Amino acid sequence: MVKRRFSSSSGIVGRDVAIDLGTANTLVYVRGEGILINEPSVVAVTNEGVPMAVGSEAKRMLGRTPAHIQAIRPLKDGVIANFDICEKMLRYFIQRVSPGRFIRPRMVICVPSGITPVEQRAVQEAAVSAGAKKPVYIIEEPMAAAIGAGLPVQEASGSMIVDIGGGTTEVAMISLGGVVTGQSIRMGGDRMDEDIIAYLKKEHSLTIGSRTAEEVKIVLGTAWSGSENRYAEVRGQDMVSGLPKTVVTSTNEIREAISEVVRSIVDAVKVTLDETPPELAADIMEAGIVLAGGGALLNGMPPRIEEETGMPVRLAPNPLHAVAIGSGQSLEEFDALEGLLFSSSYD
16 A cells, blocks of 8 residues: 655655644644644733743643733634634644644644534634645544544444543444444533532632642542542632632532533433444444543543443543544555545635
């Protein structure tokens, strides 16, 4: 099999790049080299729009910046919420992996399966503005996650993937290189953080930031009632006095706080199974449901879905990187997987 590779007009071979443009984190895969960048999707800019920091350094600034600096997350619910900031972030990441200023890399970008054509075009335009070569190829996140999890997506058998990201959850039944049926809901890890913040405000009169909420979710969060009940101190600001305050919360409380999001994810899985043809459903009884994305690491998520659906459930080999690995493999085996990619009329 002959693998194609893009070249610049000067004959210099450029790099092929795949980007998992996530609400929480952006991962960059370079053909032949693997994942080179894994950074939070955060940009710190001055009031004049000048970038101060990108990625981990910018995330540390969330909630701690002076008046003349803003720490911004340019993506919300899996799509671009701030085009200019997203373009700056992509440009920064492309420049880190690009071998030269005048060589535009070929690019594959992962997007949620439920985005609109306008939202898809915004992603492609942002990539081109940031330095990508036209056309920018798109691959849907559930397909990329399934490829990255090692599922036989091109075989005549059913493979079910549940990709729980920061802004969206993608559920898909895949067979013969296409999505047979699926659900895309704009709920994920970020919504869980928001619900934890709201719960602590209501029950403990405590105000916390998104970073603290994420830490609470990681330490105490669970999706399953059978999980061990643990306790931890949470520090924040008293809503009444405005002074620093510490409260003790538990696994049971945080499970209640995030229950709506977990229920929505489980319902999306059940609806997809209900819409699946019987032959493919039989395949899932044997192969099981595969979970990917950061939300798959929430304590108790596999047993909760298994309990609700009666299907075997397992984690992908590398849940956090499954989408990036899958989109990267679409570069490594471009000719074999080209049918799974598409570009818009934006040329």
